[in-house]
Amino acid sequence: MSCLGERLTALVDGELGHEERDRVxxxxxGxxxxxxxxxxxxxxxxxxxxxxxxxLADETGGLPSDDFLTRLRSLAAYADPADDSPHAPPPGPPARHSARPVRPSARPVRARPAARAHGGRPGHAAVLPAQPRRRYLVLGAATLFxxxxxxSYAAGGRQEAPSVTPAFDRFAVEHxxxxxxxPLTDPLTDPSSRVPVAPGP
Amino acid sequence: MLGRGRRRSVLACGLAGALALAAALAGEPAAARDVRSDPRAVALLRAAADAASRVPYQGRRFLTTASRSRSMTSRVSVAHTPGDGIRYRSGTAQRGYRPESAAGDTTGFTPETLALLTRNYSVVRAEDSAVCGRRARVVEARRADGSPAGRFWIDAETGLMLHRELIDATGRAVVMTGFTEISFTEPPPEPAVLDGPRNGLARFPGRGGTRSGGEEAAAQWGDELDRADLDGLRELGWPVPDDLPGRLTLHDARRDAGGGTVHLSYSDGLAAVSVFVQPGRLDEAAMDGWQKTVRRGRTVYRAGSLRHWAVSADDGYVVTVLTDAPQSTAEAVAAHLPREADPFWSRLSRGARRLTAAANPFD
Structure with a gap:
C-alpha cells in the first residue's frame, strides 16, 4: 500500500485540489x-x-473479450454507491476489492464515463446484452446444425427396397x-430334366 | 560425443533393418510357402484349356453331384467346332451355347482359378489311367495333409480334359463331370436359323445360330466389373467381400444388362461358387418349396437337386448362392456374407444429398 492511499487515485483521476495536488x-x-x-x-x-x-468502433459485437470486459464493468458497478449503497459488496476474493477501494464520497459516478459515451446507458447494461446475443447466436447455430x-440422417435411410424374386434360371446358366x-438351366428350375440315380459308393 | 552419435545411428539402422526383415517375412503368404506344385502337372492343366478351344469333338457329357444321401446327374450331348463355340443339347430339348472365347473354361480353369489352385493346393502328377477307352494322364490337387481334393483326367493324345472330380475331406467324390462318349470329329454345321439381328452381345461377339442358353447369358452379363467398380459398390453398401470362408476368393465379377444384379464368382481353385447380389427385399411367396433355416441369425432358404442353392435376404440385399460343391458350402456362404450396417456418415451424407437435391430449384 502506498503512503498516500486514495489520494494517488484521485491524482490520477484529476480530482485533487491545487494545493493538495502540489503536495502529492x-x-x-521523493x-x-x-x-x-x-x-x-x-x-x-x-x-x-x-x-x-x-x-464505439465496432457496435455490433466482435469484442475480443466480452467476458473480461463485463467482469470489469461489474466490478465498477459494485463500487458505485448510487446502485447499491445500502448493500455490502458480495463476498468474493479480497484482492478484487483491495485493488479498487470503495470511495463513496469522492466520486459517485466515476465508474460510468465509458458507458456515458455510448449514450447515457449504465455501464453494465450497455455490455450485458452482447452476451445473451452471442449466446442466442451459438444456440441458434447449434440448433440449426x-x-x-x-x-439428413432421417432422409438418408435406405428407400423401401422393391420386392424381388431371384431369376434362378438365368443364374444357373451364368454360373x-x-x-x-x-450352360443349361438347373434341374431346380426345370424339373422335367431331373435324372435321379442311385447314391454313390 | 561424435562416437556416441555414430553408435546411435548404427543402432537405429540395425533396428530398422530388423523391422524390415520381420515385415518381409510376415508379408509372405503362408500358403505360398507351404504348397509345392509340380510344374509339369500345372502345365498339363494349362494345356488342357488350350486344347478345349483347339480340338473339335462331339460326344456326351455328364455332371454328377453327390451328397451323403443321394446323387443327381444331368446329361447333355455336346459338339465343339473350333471357331464356332460349343453347342449343347439336353434330353429335354434344351439348347445351350458356349462362345468360342469361353471354350477353354470347360476345363473348369481360367488363368485366375488356376493361380488360386496352385496357391491353395499342391498340384502333382498321379499314375496314368484310362477314361472313355482312352489313355489319360492324371493330375491331382492335394491338400496340405496330402489328401486329394481334386483329380483330373487329361487325354494323353489331344490334351483335352476328359474327366474331373472334386473330392471332400472324407475321400468321397462330391462333384464329377466329363465325357461319357467322345469322338474327335468335326460336328456337322448347325442349320442357320433366322431369328432377327443378333447385335449387341456385349460379352461375346455373336455368331450364327439360335440365341439360347449361354448366348442369353453372354448378352445378359456383359458388364465386367473391375476393382474400382467393386469399391464403388462397397461404398454404396453392397455386400461384395473379396474372400469367403473356405479360402474362396473373388476372381470374377460382372453385372447384368439391367444393372440390378451383380454376379460374383468365387473359387478356391477347385470349387466354383457363384454369388448373385441384387438390391431389394426377397419376395418370400416365391420361395415356396424351399427349405427355410436360420443360420447366424439370418434366414436362409435352401434347395438343391443337381446344384446347391441358398438364398438369404438382409440389409436390403437379396443374395443367391449357387454352387456344385456341397450344400453346406452354399449355406455357409449365404450366412457369412458381411452384414453391411448402414454406416452413420454415409447415411448422413446420402440424406444431405437428398435434401439438397429436393431443395435445389435447378435440379
Whole structure:
C-alpha cells in the first residue's frame, strides 16, 4: 500500500485540489514506491479507456473479450454507491476489492464515463446484452446444425427396397458358363430334366 | 560425443533393418510357402484349356453331384467346332451355347482359378489311367495333409480334359463331370436359323445360330466389373467381400444388362461358387418349396437337386448362392456374407444429398 492511499487515485483521476495536488507531486518526487504506483494506475486507466472505446468502433459485437470486459464493468458497478449503497459488496476474493477501494464520497459516478459515451446507458447494461446475443447466436447455430443433421440422417435411410424374386434360371446358366459346365438351366428350375440315380459308393 | 552419435545411428539402422526383415517375412503368404506344385502337372492343366478351344469333338457329357444321401446327374450331348463355340443339347430339348472365347473354361480353369489352385493346393502328377477307352494322364490337387481334393483326367493324345472330380475331406467324390462318349470329329454345321439381328452381345461377339442358353447369358452379363467398380459398390453398401470362408476368393465379377444384379464368382481353385447380389427385399411367396433355416441369425432358404442353392435376404440385399460343391458350402456362404450396417456418415451424407437435391430449384 502506498503512503498516500486514495489520494494517488484521485491524482490520477484529476480530482485533487491545487494545493493538495502540489503536495502529492512533491511527495512523488521523493518516493519511488508512490511514483511507481501512479505510473501503474495511469497505465490501467489508459487500458480501461481503450477497452471502453472498442464498442464505439465496432457496435455490433466482435469484442475480443466480452467476458473480461463485463467482469470489469461489474466490478465498477459494485463500487458505485448510487446502485447499491445500502448493500455490502458480495463476498468474493479480497484482492478484487483491495485493488479498487470503495470511495463513496469522492466520486459517485466515476465508474460510468465509458458507458456515458455510448449514450447515457449504465455501464453494465450497455455490455450485458452482447452476451445473451452471442449466446442466442451459438444456440441458434447449434440448433440449426443438429436439426439439419437429424433431417439428413432421417432422409438418408435406405428407400423401401422393391420386392424381388431371384431369376434362378438365368443364374444357373451364368454360373454354368463360369464354372465350365453346360450352360443349361438347373434341374431346380426345370424339373422335367431331373435324372435321379442311385447314391454313390 | 561424435562416437556416441555414430553408435546411435548404427543402432537405429540395425533396428530398422530388423523391422524390415520381420515385415518381409510376415508379408509372405503362408500358403505360398507351404504348397509345392509340380510344374509339369500345372502345365498339363494349362494345356488342357488350350486344347478345349483347339480340338473339335462331339460326344456326351455328364455332371454328377453327390451328397451323403443321394446323387443327381444331368446329361447333355455336346459338339465343339473350333471357331464356332460349343453347342449343347439336353434330353429335354434344351439348347445351350458356349462362345468360342469361353471354350477353354470347360476345363473348369481360367488363368485366375488356376493361380488360386496352385496357391491353395499342391498340384502333382498321379499314375496314368484310362477314361472313355482312352489313355489319360492324371493330375491331382492335394491338400496340405496330402489328401486329394481334386483329380483330373487329361487325354494323353489331344490334351483335352476328359474327366474331373472334386473330392471332400472324407475321400468321397462330391462333384464329377466329363465325357461319357467322345469322338474327335468335326460336328456337322448347325442349320442357320433366322431369328432377327443378333447385335449387341456385349460379352461375346455373336455368331450364327439360335440365341439360347449361354448366348442369353453372354448378352445378359456383359458388364465386367473391375476393382474400382467393386469399391464403388462397397461404398454404396453392397455386400461384395473379396474372400469367403473356405479360402474362396473373388476372381470374377460382372453385372447384368439391367444393372440390378451383380454376379460374383468365387473359387478356391477347385470349387466354383457363384454369388448373385441384387438390391431389394426377397419376395418370400416365391420361395415356396424351399427349405427355410436360420443360420447366424439370418434366414436362409435352401434347395438343391443337381446344384446347391441358398438364398438369404438382409440389409436390403437379396443374395443367391449357387454352387456344385456341397450344400453346406452354399449355406455357409449365404450366412457369412458381411452384414453391411448402414454406416452413420454415409447415411448422413446420402440424406444431405437428398435434401439438397429436393431443395435445389435447378435440379
Amino acid at each position: 507531486l512533491a511527495h512523488l518526487a 518516493c519511488a514506491q508512490c511514483k511507481d504506483e501512479v505510473t501503474a494506475l495511469r497505465l490501467l486507466k489508459g487500458r480501461l479507456r481503450g477497452l471502453s472505446d472498442a464498442p 443438429i436439426g439439419l443433421g437429424t433431417a 454354368a458358363l463360369t464354372a465350365g459346365d453346360a
